[in-house]
Structures are given as C-alpha cells and as structure tokens.
Amino acid sequence: MVTIRLHNSFNRAKEDFVPLDPDNVRMYVCGPTVYDRAHLGNARPVVVFDVLFRLLRHVYGEGQVTYVRNFTDVDDKINARAAETGRDIRAITDETIEWYHADMDALGALRPTHEPRATEYIGAMIAMISALIDKGHAYEVAGHVLFDVRSYPAYGRLSGRSVDDMIAGARVEVAPYKRDALDFVLWKPSDASLPGWESPWGRGRPGWHIECSAMSYELLGAAFDIHGGGLDLQFPHHENEIAQSCCAYPDAGFARYWLHNEMVQVEGKKMSKSLGNFFTVRDLLEQGFPGEVVRFVMLSTHYRKPMDWTEEKAREAERVLRKWRALIENAGQGEVAAPVLAALADDLNTAGAITALHELAAAGDGAGLKASAGLLGLLGDAQGEWLSGPGVDLSGHAARLAALRADAMQSKDFAPVDALKAALVAAGVEVRMSKAGVELVPGPDFDAAKLEALG
Structure with missing residues (x-):
C-alpha cells in the first residue's frame, strides 16, 4: 500500500499517515458561514481537501473514507444580513448553500460524505457544554457560558503560542464577566429578535467554536484522523476546538493530524475589497474562467504556500487543459501513473503531480494522463463542457x-x-x-x- 506523508501542523513535521482504522478513515474540514457567495480564498481549502479525499479513497477504497464538512448556519453575520435585508434567516442560508454547492461543483469538487448544518446539532452542543461545566472547564455567568482557558494547560500547542503571549498580542473580546481575557464563549443569550434555543442557561445560541467539536464528535467520534482548514483558522478556532474536545473527552485525543492551507493572493497582492481585487468564485465563472481552469491554477501551487491568482496563469492553464483534452479524446482506460501518485502521497504535492502530468502528455500517454489527472479532479468528462461554452x-x-x-x-x-x-x-x-x-x-x-x- 502507498504510504501517505502529511505535514502535521500539530507537531510541525511531515509524518507518515497511519489511520486509526484503515477501514474507516475519517476527516473533518471546517466549512463556510452561509450568508454570502464563496470567494476565492474560501474555495482553496475545498479544492485542497478534495484532492486529499480523492487520494485517501484511491489508497484505502471509496467506501472506507468518511469526509465531513460543515455549514455554519447560526452566526451573527447571518443575523445581520437578515436584519439588513428583511429576509428570513433560513431562506438566506438555504440560498447560500445552493450557491456554494453550484460554485464548488463547478470547481470539480466531490461532495463530502456528510455536510451537517450547525442548527441540526444544537442538542449535541448543549450536551458538550454541560459536560465541560461538570468537569470544571467552563462556567456560567451573566447568561453566558465560557470556556476556562487556564483549565487546559496544553492550550496554545497547535499555534505554538503561550497563553500569556496570546493575551499580550491578541485582540480579544473584552467583557467584565470573563475570568480571563482569552476565555471564549460556548453559549450566549438571545433576545426575541435573534434565533435561539432553550438550554439549561436560558434561551440562547451557541458560540462559533463549539459547533465543530460537537458535529465532529457526533459524526466521526471522539478521536478521528484528519482535521483541516485554512491557516487563518489555526488560531483561535482550531485551538479552541482542541481545548473543548480534549477536555470533554480527555482519553480520546481528538484529531491526530492537522492540515492547514495557506492564503490566496490576486496578482501578487492580498485579496481585498479595498484594492478592488476581491473575487468570488461566481465572479470568475461569469468572467469566462472555467471552473476546471480555476482548479488547475489552485493546484499549481503547494497547499502550504500562498497561492497567487493571476490572469496570465489562468490563460496558460486553459491552454494546457485544451491540449490535454485533445490528447485524451480517444484514449482508452488507463491507470494512475506512479510519479503522480507519489507526488500526491508526499504531502499533497499537487505542483509535482502536475509536472508528472506534463511528462505523460509529452509522451503521448493519453490513457495514463486521463486516469492520473482524475486523481487531481481534472479532465473529467463532466468538466469538459467549457470547451464549447459561452467563454469560447x-x-x-x-x-x-x-x-x-x-x-x-x-x-x-x-x-x-x-x-x-x-x-x-x-x-x-x-x-x-x-x-x-x-x-x-x-x-x-x-x-x-x-x-x-x-x-
């Protein structure tokens, strides 16, 4: 069996991937807050972890991998959008999830095994919060429940920061009822204008961090293999998830391998609305960039390096994909080439895998090219529609x-x-x-x- 090596953010080293159960490989990736279109930065973890999902299925078997990616559908940003537009919250979140699916489908991403909505797991969150209170890791005050960061000595290991350094350098929510500046909200009260659920602490709604801990526990168990997301989530979101889950289930260990993708730039600059270089996935699709082209550009850079979207790269990707598609037009059934598989098994080296695809194309191996590109989510039959689409x-x-x-x-x-x-x-x-x-x-x-x- 192929040995997969992954850079584990938790240990800051590349390690052999050894699943807890080879017959049930489990991965959780933080999904979107559903109130607006997904931008290019939101799409990068989708594409990155889609490749990992495909690789795991190739190595361990399609039925032996469980991939969970959540939808955050209870959040103050959603509440603000509802107040601003006068629309029902459920209508906003349902519409946004439809948009998300359409845009990620266009990028060739497979749907995860489970896509839980936070609002479907409020009971599980309340149960976990109650357990944390009972074990002395959380406290109730002023209608809120907060996690006691000082109660978990290992807090900060993922991000490599000490608690005192975090307090000195972090922007934290100031509240008079906190025991410590870094304590974070597990539950907060809701007035009549806000969505809320009944709980032992009154009508309220969950904080952001608790939802992923609760949903991963319900769908993957107290211990699972891989947890992923963008580097921007490493602190505080993932740090807080670890603290909650390890305190609620101290003997389990939570996620064993942590993977984080770097951020996205546009034409060499940080993507920003103020710079006029902020793009949603839908913007790019409507500008005539096929989803397969967007995916190719993203995969041309290793996931742990910043990815720079440029129009020049997109045009070159389109040229390459057209050439490759012409080569595989009458190709028979092939197998994934060893150099492509080896590159992906080496910490998802998609750039190296694409180099190997170029070599297959140069050798005229259409069958091998098609099979190997499929492992990266490229050159699929459904993705080829853009060749005769409105952009051409x-x-x-x-x-x-x-x-x-x-x-x-x-x-x-x-x-x-x-x-x-x-x-x-x-x-x-x-x-x-x-x-x-x-x-x-x-x-x-x-x-x-x-x-x-x-x-």
Missing part, C-alpha cells in the same frame, strides 16, 4: 470570415481572408472552410487573449 463563442469570427470570403469571391482579393485566417490560427483556432460554410474550432493551443485582440 467563435460564431462572430466565423460570420466575419464568411463575409470576407464572399466579398473576395467577387473582388478576387483574398488578402483580408488570409489575414483573418492567419490571426485565428495564431490564436489556436482550427479554421475549416468548405462550400457548406465556415467552421471555427478551438484547438489544443487556443489562446483566448489573442482572440480578444482581434476585436
């Missing part, structure tokens, strides 16, 4: 060439026809002219940027 509409150029040809038949001056034909060929378009008319087909070297220059 050549009908206007075909009509223009046909008109020039008709004029040339009268004037006998074919120079304009030859010039346009040469420009189209230079853009990677196959020009097919016959008595029946003009047909333009994007070739493997199609370059949309060159086509746009033709007007």
Whole structure:
C-alpha cells in the first residue's frame, strides 16, 4: 500500500499517515458561514481537501473514507444580513448553500460524505457544554457560558503560542464577566429578535467554536484522523476546538493530524475589497474562467504556500487543459501513473503531480494522463463542457470570415481572408472552410487573449 506523508501542523513535521482504522478513515474540514457567495480564498481549502479525499479513497477504497464538512448556519453575520435585508434567516442560508454547492461543483469538487448544518446539532452542543461545566472547564455567568482557558494547560500547542503571549498580542473580546481575557464563549443569550434555543442557561445560541467539536464528535467520534482548514483558522478556532474536545473527552485525543492551507493572493497582492481585487468564485465563472481552469491554477501551487491568482496563469492553464483534452479524446482506460501518485502521497504535492502530468502528455500517454489527472479532479468528462461554452463563442469570427470570403469571391482579393485566417490560427483556432460554410474550432493551443485582440 502507498504510504501517505502529511505535514502535521500539530507537531510541525511531515509524518507518515497511519489511520486509526484503515477501514474507516475519517476527516473533518471546517466549512463556510452561509450568508454570502464563496470567494476565492474560501474555495482553496475545498479544492485542497478534495484532492486529499480523492487520494485517501484511491489508497484505502471509496467506501472506507468518511469526509465531513460543515455549514455554519447560526452566526451573527447571518443575523445581520437578515436584519439588513428583511429576509428570513433560513431562506438566506438555504440560498447560500445552493450557491456554494453550484460554485464548488463547478470547481470539480466531490461532495463530502456528510455536510451537517450547525442548527441540526444544537442538542449535541448543549450536551458538550454541560459536560465541560461538570468537569470544571467552563462556567456560567451573566447568561453566558465560557470556556476556562487556564483549565487546559496544553492550550496554545497547535499555534505554538503561550497563553500569556496570546493575551499580550491578541485582540480579544473584552467583557467584565470573563475570568480571563482569552476565555471564549460556548453559549450566549438571545433576545426575541435573534434565533435561539432553550438550554439549561436560558434561551440562547451557541458560540462559533463549539459547533465543530460537537458535529465532529457526533459524526466521526471522539478521536478521528484528519482535521483541516485554512491557516487563518489555526488560531483561535482550531485551538479552541482542541481545548473543548480534549477536555470533554480527555482519553480520546481528538484529531491526530492537522492540515492547514495557506492564503490566496490576486496578482501578487492580498485579496481585498479595498484594492478592488476581491473575487468570488461566481465572479470568475461569469468572467469566462472555467471552473476546471480555476482548479488547475489552485493546484499549481503547494497547499502550504500562498497561492497567487493571476490572469496570465489562468490563460496558460486553459491552454494546457485544451491540449490535454485533445490528447485524451480517444484514449482508452488507463491507470494512475506512479510519479503522480507519489507526488500526491508526499504531502499533497499537487505542483509535482502536475509536472508528472506534463511528462505523460509529452509522451503521448493519453490513457495514463486521463486516469492520473482524475486523481487531481481534472479532465473529467463532466468538466469538459467549457470547451464549447459561452467563454469560447467563435460564431462572430466565423460570420466575419464568411463575409470576407464572399466579398473576395467577387473582388478576387483574398488578402483580408488570409489575414483573418492567419490571426485565428495564431490564436489556436482550427479554421475549416468548405462550400457548406465556415467552421471555427478551438484547438489544443487556443489562446483566448489573442482572440480578444482581434476585436
């Protein structure tokens, strides 16, 4: 069996992955808060952990891997959006989940085994909070329940910070009822204008961190294999999850391997609305960037390095994918190439795997290319629809060439026809002219940027 090695954030080292149960490999990844469209940064962990999901299924078997990614559908951002728009909270969250599914499907991501909504597990959260109070790790005050950070001596190990350093450097919520500045909310009261559930501490709603601890426990158990998410979640969210879960179930150990993907940049700069370089996945799709192209760009950088989205990279990815798709068009059944599998097994080295895919293409191994690319979620049959999609509409150029040809038949001056034909060929378009008319087909070297220059 292939040995998978993963960089464990908890131990700050690359380790052999040894599941607790090879017949039931379990992974939890923090999902979105559902009040708005997913942006490019939200999409990176989806793509990264989708590749890990595919790799685990390839090594251990499709039926032997359980992947959980949650939806946070109770949150103050959602409440604010409901107050701002006058819409029902459930309508907002249902709509946003539909958007999320459509956008992540477009990126070729498989649906996780379970996609729990936080509101479906309020009872489990209340039970865990009660257990933490009973064990002396949480306290009730002023209608709130807070986790006592000082009660868990290992707090800070994941992020590598001491409690005192965190207090000195962190922006923490100031509240007079806290015993310690770093204590965090497990439960908070809700007035009549806010969503709430009955609990031993009155009508209220959960804090953010407790939901993942409760849902992972219910769906994966007190101990499971992998916990993942963006690097921005390492502190405080994942640190708090560890504290809650390890205090509630001290003999279990919670997650054994922690993986964190780095952040996303756009054209070399941090993605920011103030800089005008903030993109949702839907923005990119509507701008004509196919989901498979977006995925390819993301996978071209190792997940633990910042990923820089540039239009140049996207155009190059489109050119490569067109070439590869032409190569596999009549390919038979192949097997995943050993260099591709080895690269992915080495801490998800997707960049190395793509290099190996280039080598398969250069060797003309269409069958091996298709099978190997499939392990990265590329070159699937359903993903190829963009090749004839609205982003590659050549009908206007075909009509223009046909008109020039008709004029040339009268004037006998074919120079304009030859010039346009040469420009189209230079853009990677196959020009097919016959008595029946003009047909333009994007070739493997199609370059949309060159086509746009033709007007």
